[in-house]
Amino acid sequence: MDLAIELKNRLHTKPILLMTHLVLGYPSLRINREVIAQMAANGVDCIELQIPFSEPIADGPVILKANQQSLKNGISVEDCFRFGQEMATAFPTVRFLFMTYYNIVFKYGEEAFLRRTKEIGFCGTIIPDLPPEEGASSLAVSEALGLAPIQFFTPTSTNERMREVAGLARGFIYCVARRGVTGEQTTLDDSLTAYLARCRQATDLPLAVGFGISRREDVAMLRGKADMAVIGTATIQLVDSQGADAVGPFIAGLLD
Structure with missing residues (x-):
């Protein structure tokens, strides 16, 4: 089923969905496995599994450290694919996506990476350093495979830019809650409300909000x-x- 349609269907019975994030291999794949099992058992809808990269430019110090430690531990892209297939098979109610940086995809081979992602049962990719203007081939292959290439809105995006990005997006839009990197607390105030209203006007795809969301109060807001x-x-x-x-x-x- 199309990811956007599936998420909208889930919203018929839930006030809001949850997506979580893990760095594969940190602190170990064994711990990743335990954590994913608990996430699935407690109703998480989507999980983005990050393939570690040495320079994760969108990530703050906590995720940066996790990337570096995982690489130090010897995690490989092949390890990530095998583990991802295991998780997608074990937890069919969860929709899995790979999150990584374009260097990983480029070195593996763009089409080969995307085909493998589809073959192991994942529904999409999140590649924050690949703007749509530079990702035409990735978008085309993803479309052909039925993968969702997740696109981003940011608080500095103009209304016109949002509409352009939305036209290329599938699955959902990742709305970055604030400027900067991951991990810092986000202030959930009127400016965020106004920004999300602009996001809503730009697309009918589901909106996922991240960067600094960490508490029940944040989710409720x-x-x-x-x-x-x-x-x-x-x-x-x-x-x-x-x-x-x-x-x-x-x-x-x-x-x-």
Whole structure:
């Protein structure tokens, strides 16, 4: 089923959806497996699995450290594909996407990377350093394969730019909640509300909001303004401080 249609169908029974983020291989694939199981059991709709890269320019210090440690541990792109296939098979109610940077895709071979992503049961890709103007071939291959190449809105996007990007997007739009990198707390105020209203006017695709979303109060504030809340850094910090077993109650508490 088309990802956008599936997400809209889920919204018939949920006030807002959840997408979570993990860096593959950090702290280990074994821990990743435990965390994903808890996320799936507590109703997470989408999970973006990050293939580590040495210079993750959109990510803050927590995710940067996770990328570097995973690479130091020896994680490979092939490891990520094999693990991703295992997860997609084990948790069919979750929609999985790969998040990574274009250097990884380019080195693997763009068409080969996207075909493999589709073959293992993933529904899309998130490549934050590939603007649509430079991604025509990736967009074309994704369209042919039925993969969703997730595109971004930012607070500095003009209304015209949003409409242009939306015309190339599939699945959902990732609305960056603020300027900067991941991990810093986002202030959920009237300016964010106005920005999300502009996002809504630009597309009928579901809106996912990320960057600094970490608490139940954040998710509650997004209800009625967006369709999916993205939780990234907060989960990694939780696993670091309290272990994988803390993830299930944390996720469940976001929607209380």
